[in-house]
Amino acid sequence: MSIHPHRRRVVVTQRFFDQATCDFLTAHHCEPVVAEPPPGKGDGDLSEAVLRELLADAEGWIVGHAHVTDSLLLALPRLKVVARRGVGYERVDVEAVHRRGKVATIAIGGNDACVADHALALMLAVSHRLREGQIRLDAGDWSIPMGTDLYRKTVGIVGLGRIGRGVVQRLRGFEADVLVCTPTPDEAYCRANGVRQVDIDTLLRESDVVSLHAPLTPETRFMVDASAIEKMKPSAIVINTARGGLVNDRDLLAALEAGRLQGAGLDVFVSESDPAYHGVSRALIALPQVVATPHAGASTREGLDRTNLIAARSVVDVLDGATPPAACVIADGRTVSHSSKKGET
Missing domain, CATH: 3.40.50.720 (NAD(P)-binding Rossmann-like Domain)
Structure with a gap:
């Protein structure tokens, strides 16, 4: 399939991201990039420097357990949405998401x-x-x-x-x-x-x-x-x-x-x-x-396929200028004015 002129780069830093969800992203004018962590590691083990490099050109990020910090969001001006493939979000700095004008979601109902x-x-x-x-x-x-x-x-x-x-x-x-x-x-x-x-x-x-x-x-x-x-x-x-x-x-x-x-x-x-x-x-x-068990409760084939798709749909909604289902949204900073964001460091 040829690349759409407005194709948006969506980086996935989790394993077990299924082809059907990649196809869904592609069909909605996104370019999915699956950047699996090293064997035995999760994206929570990746340094902020590595995450900055992986996400440098991303508009969407489907994340597992990485820390979503203010400094990371500040370094990624193109990034519009962070979608957790899961429901816990204690590692997401919700206030920073608001402050930087981005959106963060969770995959309610998938696992x-x-x-x-x-x-x-x-x-x-x-x-x-x-x-x-x-x-x-x-x-x-x-x-x-x-x-x-x-x-x-x-x-x-x-x-x-x-x-x-x-x-x-x-x-x-x-x-x-x-x-x-x-x-x-x-x-x-x-x-x-x-x-x-x-x-x-x-x-x-x-x-x-x-x-x-x-x-x-x-x-x-x-x-x-x-x-x-x-x-x-x-x-x-x-x-x-x-x-x-x-x-x-x-x-x-x-x-x-x-x-x-x-x-x-x-x-x-x-x-x-x-x-x-x-x-x-x-x-x-x-x-x-x-x-x-190694934090594996949500890791069935069917459960991961469901959460992958919910996260991907949230990404597409945000990149299309829409709003994901309310239960999935944990932070939406798009109402923050450009002037207020510009003055922050």
Whole structure:
């Protein structure tokens, strides 16, 4: 296909960007450039200097976990839109996006189902001690590690967004007693779905499984720490498929090593954003009662295809002068006057 005279360069700094979404961008007068990070790395590991070089001529950027900083945006005057292939945006400087007159979006609705599936997978894997059984078999030991049911257990859901509600839906098949704790109560939803809305202390005290689905904010950071764990049953399981900073991994490690909890299923770690916790992450991953995955909850073929396309549609909307769906927009600085931007450094 010949290059359109008004073709806009869109740089993708994530792996697993499918051809159908590239074709969508091409059909909408964009030139997709997939700049995959090195093996074993994500775009969050790329330096700002490397990102500046990759994005020098880009009008759109489809990003994973890279830090979107004010200094980076200032160095990229052609860039109009930053589209996260995901829903968390704690690494995006929202104020800087506004200040620099750009747009930032998230891919709402693309990975809800696969992350909810992943949370259930971790619940089952930890409660049935699948990893411990595998370790024993690898050592030639056919003794059976005694597991516990998820069936008719009490499961506490912290956060009742799309993923939290997906977990609630999946737990119906297990006849679980579901507790939810959310800052925005929804009594009608709870009545319709047979779940109990409780405060966090009640949830921690009564739950056999505590599954985290809250955003990471200053208020939620380390919400599961030593004091929270002290309120939980010694037989309880912690599941975190949301954000690493929700759990103080150092306190979780101490509790697991002391037998204060049954186990944990972890897809996210504090060390993803704080290198000082790398040793803690390695120690957690080494424990037989921990089932760990590398922030992979959203990484199914179908889920990534959905989030790729949602991000690409947001990019096209902005480059066409339109507005993406409201739920996807986290910052829109296009109303900032040219004069006010020009005077800033």
